[in-house]
Amino acid sequence: MKDVGYFAPSEIGETLKLLADYGAQATVLAGGTDLVPKINCYELKPENLLYIGRLGLDYIKEKDGKLVLGAATSTAQIAANELVQKKATALAQAAYRSGGAATKTIATVGGNVANASPGADLACALLAMDAEIALASVRGTRSVAIKDFFTGRGETVRRPDELLLEIHIPIPKGKTVFWKLGRRKAKTLSVANTSVHLLMDGKKCVEARIALGAMAPTLLRCTQAEALIKGQTLDITAAEECAARAVADSAPIDDQRASAWYRKKAGQALVVCALAQAADINN
Secondary structure, three states, rough: OOOEEEEOOHHHHHHHHHHHHHHHHEEEOOOOOOOHHHHHHOOOEEEEEEEEEOOOOEEEEEEEEEEEEEEOOOOOHHHHOHHHHHHHHHHHHHHHHHHHHHHHHHOOOOHHHHHHOOHHHHHHHHHHOOEOOOEEEEEEEEEEEEEOOOOEEOOOHHHHOOOOEEEEEEOOOOEEEEEEEEEOOOOOOEEEEEEEEEEEOEEEEEEEEEEEEEOOOOEEEEEEHHHOOOOOOOOOHHHHHHHHHHHHHOOOOOOOOOOOOHHHHHHHHHHHHHHHHHOOOOO
């Protein structure tokens, strides 16, 4: 870490100017729970670290029918926030189950999204709720649908001079849930995860959003599976067929946590459980 530049601006304008000046030579640092291990293991050798913890981006508010999360809002804040628990339940569940207390205290929602891990818990929930990513630069701001934000493992459409500023979540109608499976019962990285957003009319599914994590190079929106149940009566048989369709679109890998075969089996079971909970299906 010798000869690494370090900046800790206290104003967003100053931050954007630094990003404009340094571009790809600047590595944004928030909580550091993903970044610091990469530095420690020599996977990443940053030229300049740009710390954004002094910018006041740790907030949760409701505005114009959306929940607005500052990029530096911690996972612990999200898990404990009553507004999120009530209006974006899947996100609160994902935040609560994402890790231990120490990790959640410093990990940020912006980092979870920007890191572009295919198994990111918070990002999976956000994908099922059609979240939008607000990016800012000296050239102005732009909004990107989260379904279009990820381009590959660890890769996004964020330009080197842009700062992930906020995450906007349209307050969902219906019910949202999040399920995950790890190598321990709780507070661990996901072997597979899923988030479901359903709008029901009795037993009929009016709208559906299904997201899968750790099942492909990027988080997946399972649009074909969604179409299978939209407008249909949703019972356990339909949920199982939908889950099979969702997993059929995936391409998991073998790694130290699980085999691709196991991930497919686990992912399908998780989607069934999430659909059953979201639709109040009694087995």
